[in-house]
Amino acid sequence: MHDTPPSTAARAIQALIVLAVAGLLALLAVTAAGHLAQRGIRSGFDFLLEPAGFTLGESLLPVDAGDSTLRAFVAGLANTLRLALPGAALAFGVGIVVGFGRIADNPLVRRLASAYVSAFRNIPLLLQLLAWYFILTDLLPAADAALRLAPGVYLSKSGLALPWWGEAGFELPEPAGFGIDGGARLTPEYLAMLIGLVLYSAAYIAEILRAALEALPPGQRLAALATGMTPRQAFRYVLLPQAWRAALPPVTSQLLNLFKNASLAVAIGYPDLVSVAGTSLNQTGRAIECLSIVIAVYLLLSLVAAAISHRLERRVLRGSVA
Template sequence: MAPRRVRLLVQALIVAACVAALAGLVDTTARHLAERGIRSGFDFLLEPAGFSIGESPLPFAADDILLRAFAVGLLNTLRVALPGAALALCIGIVVGLLRLSAHPLARGLGAAYVHAVRNLPLLLHLLAWYFVLTDLLPAADAPLHPLPGVFLSKSGLALPWWGDDGLELPAPGDFGIDGGARLTPEYLALLAGLALYAAAYIAETLRAAVSALPAGQTLAGLALGMRPRQTFFLVLLPQAWRAALPPVTSQLINLAKNASLGVAVGYPDLVSIAGTTLNQTGRAVECLSIVIAVYLCLSLAGAALSRRLERAALRETT
């Protein structure tokens, strides 16, 4: 038999064994729950939720089904994870460049940021940002006004947004800020904590990748008449980025999984809604299974995207 067919056969047997083990685990769990008179199954997803969600990208009411509530939780998770990943990447690249700067002050500021952020737990970052946003900012009737149409207060960040009649500009009203779009303190605390925490690791990964390049790369660029800045951006950084891509994408996947800590600041993400559903229905195994399956799919999708990016970077070098 050809080696390729042997490998495929072995992989098929492993998959079959895993499926059989999972089926056995599910059957055993269902029988034990039935023996104890505990309801099981996913039929509860079609029952009315019985609770409201304070922050929902979809219209949601208490009489909507629980399946829709889980969909809202998933969208809330993606709503903070995707912008957080983009923000972390941008901040990480900037801080990484500071860490590599020849200027002592810039290099020191980058190092201070990296060490200060990495040496504190992420949960502490989230709680600190939530405290800043809810306790130290002014009330909604006297908000900060840093930019035209932008207001920041204890109630969150109000921004211009497109409405039915065009662009709506928020403005102070009798009971706070009216008009535009609003980002809640819970969302802002989670977004800032996740992005700044992941950015510190991305910056250090980029610094290490550039520092690991042979010194001859710099000398070659200078010998071709490039300036030091041109040598860095045109010669060193592209090579370093290809080496840093796998750990950077892994860090961004971790950011998406760390979004589950939003429950600590009251953000209604998937884990928070699953916890509320568990308390109301008692379906612990089912609720946890849904959360595990969703995060597993998100991680696998991120890993697949990472592999595609790595292959694309490898093709560019060959």
């Protein structure tokens, strides 16, 4: 079956609704600006070009007090993406592994996967983030007694030191004095957010995959085995492609939730977009403007993710029809 294209009348109605909403938002903005002007309160987005007045301790894009507030917002957005993008990839991978464990033949693996899902789904994410931050900052040893996880990899209260490229080439972190020199650092704030988001989101993804796999008729696995396939081949070539078609929409929705949940980073001091907006609000008093920037950015990210998800769904559905 093919979707019926919308009629001209339906498109006209949709356009009128969009114009009406845009007009209402413009009216609200003009009205709010007028009331603020009457009270002598500055408004507008000109503050973005003024000096930020604060620095970011952790950022891919360095920000000094003399840099513009716009640069600080861009740096905050970069920090959000630096957290959310690898978090989404890791959550997807962990979710697949745990989802397979939920339907494994080994009872011990099934119980462990079930316990993981139950624990991480039923504890609020904010509490998990605070718990991970406490573990990383209070229970780990100091930098001068860091745990050596692998050659050039050290974990301590100061974060995770990893091999990375420096000015002199590829550098391996090494203990030196009261800390670790060389390589790159992942701060405790970043690690706590990454671990918390990945483990929390992976629990939901695992359940989505389990439900999709168990919803398939059991006769399909038996038929695949009857053709000479091994259990692993039956799962990979017969069951998983069908389950993936049903699981794709809720999985992408959960990954989108991970992006939005990254806004909780302000609770443990990671300088993401929300944190920069809060600091700028305190510096300038432009509450409406700062909040509208955050809302607009997250709305744009959601729309982009939704468009990608819709495109993937259509491609998967075309493949199933073919």
